[in-house]
Amino acid sequence: MPLITMCGIPASGKTTCARRIEEYFRKRFVDEGMTRNSIHFINDNSLGISKESYKYTGTEEKNSRGALLSSVERLVSKEDVVIADGVNYIKGFRYQLYCVARAVGTPHCVVYCGTPVEKARTWNSSRPEGEERYEESVFDDLVSRFEEPNDRNRWDSPLFTVIYDDPDIPCDDIWQAVMVKKAKPPNLSTVVKPVSETNYLYELEKTTQEIINQILEVQKNSVGVAELRRLRRQFTNINKMHTLLDMNRVAELFVEYLNTNVNR
Numbered sequence: 001m002p003l004i005t006m007c008g009i010p011a012s013g014k015t016t017c018a019r020r021i022e023e024y025f026r027k028r029f030v031d032e033g034m035t036r037n038s039i040h041f042i043n044d045n046s047l048g049i050s051k052e053s054y055k056y057t058g059t060e061e062k063n064s065r066g067a068l069l070s071s072v073e074r075l076v077s078k079e080d081v082v083i084a085d086g087v088n089y090i091k092g093f094r095y096q097l098y099c100v101a102r103a104v105g106t107p108h109c110v111v112y113c114g115t116p117v118e119k120a121r122t123w124n125s126s127r128p129e130g131e132e133r134y135e136e137s138v139f140d141d142l143v144s145r146f147e148e149p150n151d152r153n154r155w156d157s158p159l160f161t162v163i164y165d166d167p168d169i170p171c172d173d174i175w176q177a178v179m180v181k182k183a184k185p186p187n188l189s190t191v192v193k194p195v196s197e198t199n200y201l202y203e204l205e206k207t208t209q210e211i212i213n214q215i216l217e218v219q220k221n222s223v224g225v226a227e228l229r230r231l232r233r234q235f236t237n238i239n240k241m242h243t244l245l246d247m248n249r250v251a252e253l254f255v256e257y258l259n260t261n262v263n264r
């Protein structure tokens, strides 16, 4: 069953909103006699990750994302609902989460807490004792790096935006989107293939390198080599471990990835 990915700037009310969705789903499972279904709630708290980890944009933060992703991979299945309650502010990361859901053929949606920055700042600073706060500089840094979801990207779609002063969370719409609608069949690009394809990494790297070469050839001045290298590395890292891509579609997917992520 589905993956619900929360996203929003720090302290925008994601956990509060996610808990309400969880409560709604639990009740509805009972009402509809779906006794075999369960729901898993994953966030920094449940993974024992401190807000301190966002202070260092390098390894620690990557490890936090890795922990969330592994947890989702472990728990997502056709039977259980998983709520990934993280900042999930990088679109490349939301893409990874989406790939995990597609790979097991389960629906997915994104719930975005669209809370204004100043409101979230107030909520962060007035957190009660016992609730960890972001330091002001970490808060600002995460806000500036936040990549707003866009439902034109398939990994951000369907997208539900929750407005902070709207008391109603569209729980029924979320239910319809992920429990009633069938998942698209696993995309050829995200089907998990036997790892025996030992050439996989070689082919993946070769194909993406060829594309980089062609881009550099035709537009020498507009996109930096360093940026292309970085995106290629990112794409390879995303796709080398979690879900094996169909080699016939690597070129197409990499171009799509570049189109989405190149800073123009």
Ligand SMILES: Nc1ncnc2c1ncn2[C@@H]1O[C@H](COP(=O)(O)OP(=O)(O)OP(=O)(O)O)[C@@H](O)[C@H]1O
Pocket (backbone or CB within 6 Å): 008, 009, 010, 011, 012, 013, 014, 015, 016, 017, 086, 087, 123, 124, 126, 127, 128, 131, 164
């Ligand atoms: N609608 C609201 N009205 C008032 N306070 C709220 C509202 N929603 C959340 N809060 C408060 O704001 C603080 C942050 O909320 P919450 O933990 O849900 O945000 P978050 O986005 O999950 O935070 P984080 O980025 O740390 O994961 C909490 O103290 C919470 O009680």
